[in-house]
Amino acid sequence: MAELYDLNERPALAPQKPFLGSDDNVIRALIIVSTVLVAWKFYVGLISHVIWEEGHFVLSGEYLALGYPDIPAGFPWLARLVTSIFGWHVLPLRLVALLIATAMPLAVYFMATPIVSRRNALWAAMIALLMPPISLNGTVFYPEGALQLLMALMLSCLIRAIQQDKLKWWALTGVCAALGLLVHFRFMGPGLAVVVFMLANAQGRTLWRKPGVWLTAGIALLGLVPSLIYNAVNAWPAIQFHVLNRPKFQPDFGRVLGYVETQFVLCTPVFFVAMVVAAKNALIRDRNKPESLLGYQAVVIFLFYGLQTIVNKKIMPHWPFMAFVPLLPFIPDLLENFIARASTLGNRRLRTGLIATAPVLTLAIGIAGTAYQVAWNHSAELPYALRERNILKNENWSLLEPALAAADKRAKERFGPDIAWAANSHMSAVHFEFPAIEGVKGRRFYTLDDPNDELTRFVVARQQWGLDLNALTAKQGGKGVMMAVLEPSYIYHELDQMKMYSELCRRFEDIEPFRIVSLPPYKMAIDFYTARVRATPLTGDAPPCAFFPHAYIAHPERGRFINTDDGGNYHGVAADPKGVNAVDVMLDGKVVTRARYGLDPKEFRVPDLLKYDPNWPKLQYDFQFPEGTLKSGEHALAIRATRTDGTTFDSAPRTLYVR
Structure with missing residues (x-):
């Protein structure tokens, strides 16, 4: 070249004939x-x-x-x-x-x-x-x-x-x-x-x-x-x-x-x-x-x-x-x-x-782009190995409609028919708002002042439209709300996420986790909640509430691909008012190893809001998958925490892929 x-x-060489011949042929082409x-x-x-x-x-x-x-x-x-x-x-x-x-x-x-x-x-x-x-x-x-x-x-x-x-x-x-x-x-x-x-x-x-x-x-x-x-x-x-x-x-x-x-x-x-x-x-x-x-x-x-x-x-x-x-x-x-x-x-x-x-x-x-879109359209049916190629965030949000309807029904059962809907951010809200079921116009979601809305300044538009967190609490004081929240990857590790959820704890009460729905290829999930808007938001420190999970996996992330011989060190947090004695790692519902619990590394200290656990600040755990436990395929990863009284509680499972 x-x-x-x-x-x-x-x-x-002698000049060759023009490709496609006459101009009319080029036009036809x-x-x-x-x-x-x-x-x-x-x-x-x-x-x-x-x-x-x-x-x-x-x-x-x-x-x-x-x-x-x-x-x-x-x-x-x-x-x-x-x-x-x-x-x-x-x-x-x-x-x-x-x-x-x-x-x-x-x-x-x-x-x-x-x-x-x-x-x-x-x-x-x-x-x-x-x-x-x-x-x-x-x-x-x-x-x-x-x-x-x-x-x-x-x-x-x-x-x-x-x-x-x-x-x-x-x-x-x-x-x-x-x-x-x-x-x-x-x-x-x-x-x-x-x-x-x-x-x-x-x-x-x-x-x-x-x-x-x-x-x-x-x-x-x-x-x-x-x-x-x-x-x-x-x-x-x-x-x-x-x-x-x-x-x-x-x-x-x-x-x-x-x-x-x-x-x-x-x-x-x-x-x-x-x-x-x-x-x-x-x-x-x-x-x-x-x-x-x-x-x-x-x-x-x-x-x-x-x-x-x-x-x-x-x-x-x-x-x-x-x-x-x-x-x-x-x-x-x-x-x-x-x-x-x-x-x-x-x-x-x-x-x-x-x-x-x-x-x-x-x-x-x-052809590759078309194949990619066809694959996205059938993510749930694809062999698990092909899902690793889905690198764009273009999930099919219409799959959330059944969960949305069920969460709305639950909110009305708890708080009466006057229910408002909310999503964590503008980007999440517009996925629900358009095109909606059968192209119905008029569905509106309030937003919850997600840090991304502050970054993008979408909060400015939502405030003008009367669809931000302040508008929600002003309109729905004492009434119910259904919330669809994009699950944060590192809620305890990111200050802006902590700030957002602490504010939500001040604004809402009677918070009930309803359902978690993961969208194919299962790298993201939506947490559905029902709650009541406080008539008067609390001031001062936020009380512990359901927005902050007691059992938290920070790493590996949802939908991560790892090898059968993976030797990575993974970690998270487990806390409970009664105290936690042990954390077990479960794969497909079966315990595969016991985590090392009670850690307090200098690189990251757990936040003060977990002081309700008597072991605070030693609430972190880490683990490695034992040799031979990882088999190729799609798996459900969770942790099981044992309280000091012998009772247990589990984290929500997340998809993990093993090559």
Whole structure:
């Protein structure tokens, strides 16, 4: 692929006929490939579980505002429009996303026609169908496809504005930018790249004197104004989340390599290398042409997220995808020249085969993604070994409906018919709220001020909607509540979790653990409780309550995979007002070993709220699985604690997989 750089070498062989022949044949191929992709993505959209963002957009849209804590108003507004017409269902939303994704090749063709030949513009549209970061949009209702489409349209208009200096193109550029900023804050990346182009490029610097540029900027700013107003009057939640809370300043230059490797694989190596060459050509060889702008777009956006990987704990793989859109018009000519410069027939065939790996890898990624969604759809039936491959958090929350109905019934039996529903966080709540049973609109969950809501600032929106913890206790004082709480992994080990549950102990009484339901592939569980809201919340230290388990397994985590010869050291906490004498480890209901109990390591001290146990602070245990006790398969792990009076109590079992 290094020979892509040598554009002056004369071809040693006679030119070969254009692939697919006439432009009409390319158009027919575009239609066929696009149709297959639409059908394929429609199928994936049908079988995929609802992701939490889809519920987030729909629920946010029900409370129309100028913005929201994490995003601008565009997608919630769009969700509101779709659900107002088609009802409380996920499929119409996904069809809208599919329609947006299907328009992408047309936008790429529109972007390419001012700077490349018609045939290469058609092939650029084809590559938009063959490159995974662009072609795989449209299976869920998510902003990425809209951002890419609006970026292609914005650049299409901006290239024409630079070439023709006509008011309509400047205005349309601004409209596309405004819509992009209304969809997501990430659209500030293309705006930043335009500014860099106008500062670093000689041709770009001439734009400062063109009135059209200022018209574009003014119109574009209109897309950001709603978010600015919303944030200004709500203590800047988006700044708190994206700038202050989300980054984890842990410099690690090694992550940059991982960042590049991920994009190299997701784009396919052939397309990625071609885009690197295209960016180099646009910045250097074509720096005096309008298309140089496209190179600046790609480089600025890609470098921006690359630099973030140094100081941020995590960069989502799709964040830099917009960087690839501007380079699509240049790829066909580069790949054609790469083949044309082959010196022998065998070398030509080798190069052709190398380029063919790009669509083949795209097909492989698409098949793997589809298989993944099919596997998620049948997690409970999959052989246990395959569940280890389920790395995404995309459980089927509709499986909780029977437990939800049973918990609601139990709460009404205990406290009467006036029952409110609550979930630990906004992310949990929207899973229950949308699409709900048979697409019923109107189900609402209060949230319990989960630490994640503080981090993401979703608590700001929930307060405005009257669906936060304070609203719940004000409305339901003395009345019943059913709570569905995502089980914390390390409740005694994390201060913010301790703080949350201590506050819940002050707010609720008569708390009854009702049921724990683990969702396939059994890496997460929902704890259902019924309780009464205290008429007056307690002050001071929280009393011991059912939110804090007496038997607690900290490690291994739920759904963990270990080997048959595992020698890991596992641990947890056991406490009781009568005191605990011993802790036994059970696998599938049978005791396999006795833990070492009564530990108080300096690395972690149990909290004061467990002082009710006379052995405090020596309440921790650890254990190892004895040799030969672990057999391949799916198992239920629990502990059994023996009180000083000889009685016992067990922890809730959790799934453990042994390879």
